[in-house]
Amino acid sequence: MTVLSPLIEIRNLTRTYNIGRTALHALKNVSLTIEPGEYVAIVGTSGSGKSTLLNILGLLDRPTEGTYRIRQQDAGELTDRQRTTLRNKEIGFVFQEFNLLARATARRQAELPLFYAGVSRKESRRRALDALARVGLADRADHRPEELSGGQRQRVAIARALVNSPSLLLADEPTGAIDTQTGEEVMTLFEQRHLEGLTLVVVTHDREIAARARRIITLRDGAVISDERRPAPVAP
Amino acid sequence: MRLLRYFPLAVENIAVRKLRSILTMLGVIIGVASVLTTLGIGRGASADIMQQIGSEGLTLLLVQSGSMFDEIRTSDRPLTMADVAALSDRSLHPDIVQAVPLYRQYIFPGAGNNTGFLEVVGTTAAYAEIHSLELAQGRFLTETEIAQSTKSVVIGADVVQRLLAGTDAVGQSLRIDRQPYTVVGVLKRQGWGRFGNLDGSAIIPLAVAQDRLRPSFTAHRHRGEYTVSEIHVNAASIERANAAARQIEQTLRLRRALTADEANDFTIDNQAWLLERVNSVAATLTAFLAGIGAISLLVGGIGIMNIMLVSVTERTREIGLRKAVGAHNRDILLQFLAEALMLTLVGGLIGIAISFGLAEVVESFSTPDFPLVVLIEPGSLAAAVSVSAACGLLFGLYPAIRATRLDPIEALRHE
Numbered sequence: 001m002t003v004l005s006p007l008i009e010i011r012n013l014t015r016t017y018n019i020g021r022t023a024l025h026a027l028k029n030v031s032l033t034i035e036p037g038e039y040v041a042i043v044g045t046s047g048s049g050k051s052t053l054l055n056i057l058g059l060l061d062r063p064t065e066g067t068y069r070i071r072q073q074d075a076g077e078l079t080d081r082q083r084t085t086l087r088n089k090e091i092g093f094v095f096q097e098f099n100l101l102a103r104a105t106a107r108r109q110a111e112l113p114l115f116y117a118g119v120s121r122k123e124s125r126r127r128a129l130d131a132l133a134r135v136g137l138a139d140r141a142d143h144r145p146e147e148l149s150g151g152q153r154q155r156v157a158i159a160r161a162l163v164n165s166p167s168l169l170l171a172d173e174p175t176g177a178i179d180t181q182t183g184e185e186v187m188t189l190f191e192q193r194h195l196e197g198l199t200l201v202v203v204t205h206d207r208e209i210a211a212r213a214r215r216i217i218t219l220r221d222g223a224v225i226s227d228e229r230r231p232a233p234v235a236p
Numbered sequence: 237m238r239l240l241r242y243f244p245l246a247v248e249n250i251a252v253r254k255l256r257s258i259l260t261m262l263g264v265i266i267g268v269a270s271v272l273t274t275l276g277i278g279r280g281a282s283a284d285i286m287q288q289i290g291s292e293g294l295t296l297l298l299v300q301s302g303s304m305f306d307e308i309r310t311s312d313r314p315l316t317m318a319d320v321a322a323l324s325d326r327s328l329h330p331d332i333v334q335a336v337p338l339y340r341q342y343i344f345p346g347a348g349n350n351t352g353f354l355e356v357v358g359t360t361a362a363y364a365e366i367h368s369l370e371l372a373q374g375r376f377l378t379e380t381e382i383a384q385s386t387k388s389v390v391i392g393a394d395v396v397q398r399l400l401a402g403t404d405a406v407g408q409s410l411r412i413d414r415q416p417y418t419v420v421g422v423l424k425r426q427g428w429g430r431f432g433n434l435d436g437s438a439i440i441p442l443a444v445a446q447d448r449l450r451p452s453f454t455a456h457r458h459r460g461e462y463t464v465s466e467i468h469v470n471a472a473s474i475e476r477a478n479a480a481a482r483q484i485e486q487t488l489r490l491r492r493a494l495t496a497d498e499a500n501d502f503t504i505d506n507q508a509w510l511l512e513r514v515n516s517v518a519a520t521l522t523a524f525l526a527g528i529g530a531i532s533l534l535v536g537g538i539g540i541m542n543i544m545l546v547s548v549t550e551r552t553r554e555i556g557l558r559k560a561v562g563a564h565n566r567d568i569l570l571q572f573l574a575e576a577l578m579l580t581l582v583g584g585l586i587g588i589a590i591s592f593g594l595a596e597v598v599e600s601f602s603t604p605d606f607p608l609v610v611l612i613e614p615g616s617l618a619a620a621v622s623v624s625a626a627c628g629l630l631f632g633l634y635p636a637i638r639a640t641r642l643d644p645i646e647a648l649r650h651e
Contacts (some may be wrong), residue, residue, distance in 0.1 A: 055645050058560070060559075060560060060644050060645050060648075061645055080564075080565070081564060084559070084562055084563070084564050085562070085564075087560060087561070087562055088561065088562025089562070093560050093561065095648065099553065099556075099557045099560075099648065101554055101557070102554075103248070103252050104248075112558070112561050113561045113562050115241075116558070116561065116562035116563045116564070116567055117562060160561065164562075
């Protein structure tokens with residue numbers, strides 16, 4: 001087995017929000033390491049700090065204390081520009097509420113990261129259509145969100161998250177706003193990519209969804225209370 | 237330019253909010269249209285006046301005795317040949333090319349089938365030159381004829397018909413005040429101008445007129461000097477006409493020993509001064525309209541800023557998402573600037589289109605007596621476009637900066 005350097009390495013990470021005069025500790029002294037190609041579920045009740053952790057992993061937020069290293073770079077030392085570029089090229093986001101642009105077609109949604117990466121129009125179009133085809137929406141490229149079902153919208157969001165071939169996909173309750181059947185389809189799409197080497201971190205409060213992962217990290221009150229690794233599921 | 241990348245996006249965002257975009261642009265549209273139209277009316281009127289004044293003869297100054305307020309320009313102190321000689325001194329009057337005397341009398345010819353008076357003008361050969369007189373037949377009086385006081389005459393077009401019964405006038409003899417004169421030339425018909433109408437005049441050598449004609453309005457002599465009715469002064473250029481007028485004024489005041497509190501008892505008619513006045517009125521008008529334009533664009537700009545701020549708030553989630561997937565602050569800034577710029581530019585262009593429509597409407601009220609011409613100059617159009625654009629950038633900047641300052645997490649959480 002090859003020894004890989006960790007993709008994500010966090011040490012003694014604390015995130016404190018100051019709400020008025022009281023300090024709210026969203027994360028307390030969290031340390032963990034995620035290797036490339038892992039499939040991790042982060043579970044916990046609401047308010048356990050899992051979304052905060054995901055935001056820090058996704059370079060949207062900065063820790064109050066502690067260090068976060070992504071691909072061996074100290075995130076705390078990166079400029080805003082470098083963090084944005086890293087988000088654009090290395091990290092894909094999928095949100096519970098899809099967060100699609102209200103009036104853009106599926107193709108335009110998928111092209112968005114490429115626009116900011118400075119990719120040419122023609123190339124963007126090709127790659128966006130390709131990404132849509134991979135989530136099974138080749139025939140929906142010219143549809144706007146209001147013309148799509150919830151599951152289709154989330155698939156557009158997945159196409160957008162993966163269009164720039166990131167190495168890390170962060171999903172925040174990706175099945176929270178869609179029915180169970182569709183949720184399973186969405187998870188299957190993620191897992192296909194995981195098999196191709198994508199590192200997957202899924203935040204969920206759904207035990208069944210979490211159970212699909214190979215590693216489950218449980219948070220409570222901002223601290224890791226369990227970190228269990230499970231064997232690969234046996235093919236039926 | 238990097239900003240151009242954001243224009244398709246801006247067009248899309250403006251197009252999906254059509255009504256709001258039009259309402260937002262309204263301030264700029266009205267501002268640009270009204271300023272262009274009123275400016276056009278002002279420019280049209282000033283061009284019309286300029287055309288009436290004409291560029292010809294603008295270097296000519298007309299000097300007469302009597303103040304501007306006298307009903308008839310007669311004075312105890314007429315202009316004399318000594319004044320002409322003084323004004324001809326180039327060293328004291330560097331902006332004057334030449335001073336040409338004119339002696340005018342009205343004679344009853346007593347010949348032919350005419351009933352009225354004949355205007356007889358005595359002058360020098362230079363007169364034809366400074367007035368660019370054109371002749372229909374023959375020639376103008378020569379230097380020699382002037383110097384030798386030859387009884388030659390150049391007549392206006394009407395005189396031929398009145399006194400010589402048409403046909404070939406040159407060479408014929410014309411009796412003026414009981415003296416025979418030989419017609420050497422006939423002037424082309426001119427009509428009325430600033431210097432009167434020569435169509436009914438006879439022009440003879442100055443000294444002949446002063447010696448031989450019986451005085452009607454003007455006395456022959458004043459303190460031993462021959463008098464003149466007018467002095468036509470040719471300035472070196474239009475630009476130097478005002479300086480020439482000042483030099484004439486100085487000399488004449490000195491010669492007439494006027495004290496500081498005495499008004500001029502002579503008049504200098506200077507059209508270059510009029511031209512300057514028209515230009516200065518036009519400049520004041522332009523500045524005034526530009527001020528109104530600036531105010532309306534300010535109002536329009538504030539409207540745009542207001543709507544852009546609303547738009548930033550409405551699209552908080554979108555901004556958060558764009559940042560999450562890799563939009564740099566500069567991308568967000570440029571996107572919102574492009575939108576504001578687009579609004580004001582389109583508004584400006586619509587305003588220009590409307591101003592052309594308004595120009596047509598205004599011109600349709602034009603009558604021959606009261607001509608209305610709207611002159612919208614390319615410079616005004618360029619100014620309208622660039623001021624609109626500047627307005628968009630200026631008033632779009634603050635909302636755009638607000639957009640870049642949004643925290644992506646807060647933005648994504650925004651409901």
